[in-house]
Amino acid sequence: MSEQPQAAPGDKPANSFSTTSHGMSPDDSEPLVLLELIQRMKVRDVMTTDLTKVPRSATMHEIQELMRKNKISGVPVEENGRFFGLVSIDDIIRALSGGYINDSCSEHMTTKLVVLEDDMPLSFALRYFERYHYGRFPVINRDQRLVGIICQRDINRTLLRELSREFNRLESKAKGVDADTASGIYVYREFPICKYDFERAGKASNQIKKLLQERNIAPKIIRRIAVAAYELEINLCVHSDGGVLTWEIVNGKSEIIARDAGPGIEDVEWACRDGTSTANEWIRSLGFGAGMGLANVKRVSDSFEIYSRKGSGTTVKSQINIAEAQQKQV
Numbered sequence: 544m545s546e547q548p549q550a551a552p553g554d555k556p557a558n559s560f561s562t563t564s565h566g567m568s569p570d571d572s573e574p575l576v577l578l579e580l581i582q583r584m585k586v587r588d589v590m591t592t593d594l595t596k597v598p599r600s601a602t603m604h605e606i607q608e609l610m611r612k613n614k615i616s617g618v619p620v621e622e623n624g625r626f627f628g629l630v631s632i633d634d635i636i637r638a639l640s641g642g643y644i645n646d647s648c649s650e651h652m653t654t655k656l657v658v659l660e661d662d663m664p665l666s667f668a669l670r671y672f673e674r675y676h677y678g679r680f681p682v683i684n685r686d687q688r689l690v691g692i693i694c695q696r697d698i699n700r701t702l703l704r705e706l707s708r709e710f711n712r713l714e715s716k717a718k719g720v721d722a723d724t725a726s727g728i729y730v731y732r733e734f735p736i737c738k739y740d741f742e743r744a745g746k747a748s749n750q751i752k753k754l755l756q757e758r759n760i761a762p763k764i765i766r767r768i769a770v771a772a773y774e775l776e777i778n779l780c781v782h783s784d785g786g787v788l789t790w791e792i793v794n795g796k797s798e799i800i801a802r803d804a805g806p807g808i809e810d811v812e813w814a815c816r817d818g819t820s821t822a823n824e825w826i827r828s829l830g831f832g833a834g835m836g837l838a839n840v841k842r843v844s845d846s847f848e849i850y851s852r853k854g855s856g857t858t859v860k861s862q863i864n865i866a867e868a869q870q871k872q873v
Contacts (some may be wrong), residue, residue, distance in 0.1 A: 544824060580705050582735040582785055583804075587661040589701045590682045590691030596621045597630070599649035603638040606648055607842050608632050616677050620652050620690055626689040629681060658683050661690050664784070664804075668693055730792040736779040744780050747788050751799075764865055767843040768797050771861040772793035774836040775801035782836075783857065790834035795866030801859045808851040 586737040596619050597606055606618050616632040630652045638644045638651060658681045659668055671680060672695055682691040732754075734747035752769040760768075772790065779786045779801055786803030837859070844861040851857040 545846045552616070557652065577702065578735045579668065580702060580709065581665050582631065582737065583787060584665040584701070584705070585661065585804075586659050586663045586665060586682055586693060587691070589665060589697050590661065591666070591697055592691045593693060594619060594689070596689075597634060597648065597651075598622050599627060599647065601648050602645050603630070603635060603648055603651060604644045607635045607638075607644065610635065617692065617694075619681060619692065620648055621689055624688055626681065626683065626687075628654040629656060629679075631678065656681055659693060660684065665698070666697065721754070730758075730790070732738040732790045734776070734788040736776055736785055736788055738783065739786040740780055740785075744777055745773055747776045747790075751790055764863065767863055770843045771799050771840045771863070773797060774840045775859055775861065778836045778859075779803055786856070792865065793866065796867050799861045802856065804856040805854060807853040807855055808849075808857055 595613055617634050618630045620627045630648050661682050661684050679692050679694040684690045748769050751772045755765045770801040783803035784805050789800045791798045841860050845864050846862040
């Protein structure tokens with residue numbers, strides 16, 4: 544048994560677009576850093592790649608000794624790059640009970656396997672563990688070759704390490720803020736955005752708007768920032784596989800960055816025109832995907848940049864000079 548997603552499209556040359564423009568156009572809890580990590584990471588970032596493998600001729604007893612020596616609970620069976628099955632500690636226990644511990648593993652290995660692909664989001668792996676209650680999953684690449692094994696211990700260890708790094712980064716970032724910036728404000732937030740999560744669509748931009756209002760930013764500036772945040776948030780939800788929306792105010796400037804891991808934009812100049820959209824009829828029926836997203840972000844931004852690679856994701860950055868705009872309001 545095997546469940547596999549479609550392979551991602553092949554890489555094409557990256558393309559980018561940036562402008563500097565002036566002018567304007569027309570359940571809120573703090574997101575956990577852990578959720579953002581799970582959304583951002585892939586199975587390949589977590590899996591074990593240093594594998595102990597055996598051929599089909601290996602006996603169950605030999606595999607039992609390998610498990611004991613290497614302190615592992617599962618061994619893949621592979622020959623000439625072809626993955627045939629897996630021998631788990633449960634298979635060894637059954638072999639001992641059934642008296643066939645000296646038989647070849649080819650007769651008793653588990654061959655009906657659920658596998659993961661290395662470019663799957665980590666969130667997929669978590670759902671698989673919850674659904675199937677297996678101790679581990681083999682991981683294959685696009686060529687159907689075994690490249691790793693993932694277990695819950697791998698996930699826990701990696702997330703703890705990445706959480707520690709993330710907290711250190713945020714702490715260092717906060718310590719580096721100049722209290723005498725032009726606006727006198729420092730804010731940093733990260734929002735994980737999931738694909739087709741329309742129930743929460745718009746909540747990140749809503750929270751940004753409230754934080755700006757609490758800091759007495761001029762309404763016209765709030766509107767520009769909220770428009771950029773909302774359009775980029777909806778783009779992540781509708782047109783990508785999900786990603787992260789980062790918002791920061793430092794040195795008197797608001798900067799919003801939207802990052803996703805795919806599918807990328809083939810023609811960014813076309814994507815930045817009014818009315819262009821790749822949303823299907825189902826998305827449009829929900830009131831999203833009208834084709835004004837990137838064009839609106841560009842319109843309300845003082846500085847606008849977009850970088851994309853087909854099959855590898857897109858990064859969009861919108862910057863609005865709050866300090867300068869506040870002074871014009873006076």
